[in-house]
Amino acid sequence: xxxxxxxxxxxxxxxxxxxxxxxxxxxxxxxxxxxxxxxxxxxxxxxxxxxxxxxxxxxxxxxxxxxxxxxxxxxxxxxxxxxxxxxxxxxxxxxxxxxxxxxxxxxxxxxx
Amino acid sequence: xxxxxxxxxxxxxxxxxxxxxxxxxxxxxxxxxxxxxxxxxxxxxxxxxxxxxxxxxxxxxxxxxxxxxxxxxxxxxxxxxxxxxxxxxxxxxxxxxxxxxxxxxxxxxxxxxxxx
Numbered sequence: 001x002x003x004x005x006x007x008x009x010x011x012x013x014x015x016x017x018x019x020x021x022x023x024x025x026x027x028x029x030x031x032x033x034x035x036x037x038x039x040x041x042x043x044x045x046x047x048x049x050x051x052x053x054x055x056x057x058x059x060x061x062x063x064x065x066x067x068x069x070x071x072x073x074x075x076x077x078x079x080x081x082x083x084x085x086x087x088x089x090x091x092x093x094x095x096x097x098x099x100x101x102x103x104x105x106x107x108x109x110x111x112x
Numbered sequence: 113x114x115x116x117x118x119x120x121x122x123x124x125x126x127x128x129x130x131x132x133x134x135x136x137x138x139x140x141x142x143x144x145x146x147x148x149x150x151x152x153x154x155x156x157x158x159x160x161x162x163x164x165x166x167x168x169x170x171x172x173x174x175x176x177x178x179x180x181x182x183x184x185x186x187x188x189x190x191x192x193x194x195x196x197x198x199x200x201x202x203x204x205x206x207x208x209x210x211x212x213x214x215x216x217x218x219x220x221x222x223x224x225x226x227x228x
Contacts, residue, residue, distance in 0.1 A: 032216075
């Protein structure tokens with residue numbers, strides 16, 4: 001069974017610091033990886049996606065993928081209280097939305 | 113990015129009644145939409161894949177006669193929870209990807225269903 005594992009947290013990070021969120025996946029055939037942010041009571045919103053090994057940067061966010069280790073991470077620089085949310089990691093077999101498997105999410109708290 | 117609209121955002125109904133949830137892709141055509149369910153502090157669980165013009169594909173353990181899905185057009189999919197029971201109370205979220213094979217998934221705002 002395909003699994004995506006995340007530490008549920010909560011992960012507490014002081015404001016202005018770097019928040020590091022980690023995710024591992026079991027299906028070695030996974031090709032696409034996504035990070036979603038979900039505020040309490042709201043639906044997930046896409047933060048970043050990554051398909052290739054290495055780093056991908058978008059503003060304060062950097063996604064890192066290591067397919068050999070089956071590991072994907074999300075770094076949030078200059079953390080803000082508004083970044084406090086649950087972050088969901090998802091992995092899929094192709095480049096799009098089919099067959100995505102979601103992790104349970106990591107609850108991130110940015111302390112002012 | 114792709115915009116997915118879901119309605120209603122919140123609904124309360126009595127046991128035994130049916131509830132319809134609409135999901136629309138606003139700025140793109142979605143041949144495929146996905147319906148998820150999320151219980152409190154739990155991960156998203158895919159319920160079914162909605163295909164325009166054909167029958168939906170349901171995940172194992174999801175009753176197709178209870179959760180009726182209709183995808184009549186390229187911009188609209190509906191989920192009807194029939195004969196709702198309190199255990200159906202959950203957060204239902206639809207999603208769709210934009211055009212192109214590598215388009216990521218975007219979610220609607222979700223529908224909080226409470227069955228009394």
